[in-house]
Amino acid sequence: MPKHRAPPDRTKRPLGAARLDELALAYVARFATSRAKLTRYLSRKIRESEWTDEVDAVAACEAVADRMERLQFLDDRQYAVMRAGAMTRRGLGVRRVKAQLYVDGIAAADSGEAIETAEASAEASAVGFARRRRFGPFARRPADDPKLRERQIAAFLRAGHSMTLARRILAITPGDEAALAALDDDAGLD
Known part of the structure; x- marks a missing residue:
């Protein structure tokens, strides 16, 4: 006889600034990411949960991203070079590299070196x-x-x-x- 699983709990779980920091740390430990991608991830987690902290959720999200940059877990310039190099090695062209860096939220100042490298190759x-x-x-x-x-x-x-x-x-x-x-x-x- 098949075992029946309990339906998942659809209630929103509480989320505070400390838990948001833990989520960000786990995310940057697992994935190479940009500041914009991390911020989108944290914003999604906030939307999916019930915010319980007194601090504004958006301000907490930005503070966590700032902290990750200070700890050098995030570096948009380095991420852009890495991402562009991987894409060109896969055989993708400059237009695709530019589009992906834009989607990843990399500013033009941070993506310049990566795009030059992609154009050269x-x-x-x-x-x-x-x-x-x-x-x-x-x-x-x-x-x-x-x-x-x-x-x-x-x-x-x-x-x-x-x-x-x-x-x-x-x-x-x-x-x-x-x-x-x-x-x-x-x-x-x-």
Whole structure:
């Protein structure tokens, strides 16, 4: 006979400034995050709970974020560099990196270095994307179908790469070792 679980308790649990600090500490210990993402997380926890402290909930949330920055658990500039590097290594382009940093709440002053790095490695990132997806010179056979080529270009654009870079990579036919070597040299790949 199956065991029946008790329904979850849907009442709002009490939450104070001390518990909010514990939640923030657990969050930054588990995830690399930005100040804005931490603040959103804490705000959600406040909405889901019953605030019991005399201090204003929003002020407590900002105070916890300030404390995490003072303790150097949060660094938006370092987070932006780490996030942009991970995205470019996955083959995503500059536009996607900029969009993600904006969503993560990184200010333009903190994201400048990360975006410059992503722009410098844009070509290598696009080549890596084509290699993983087996597009252009990495395909098993040439893409003669115009609809397939358009879908591949669309995939490049969704990944945040420029149209000219996508067309340049897709113009190389599979097996063209000289063009592939030139592309690798331009991208700075070995």
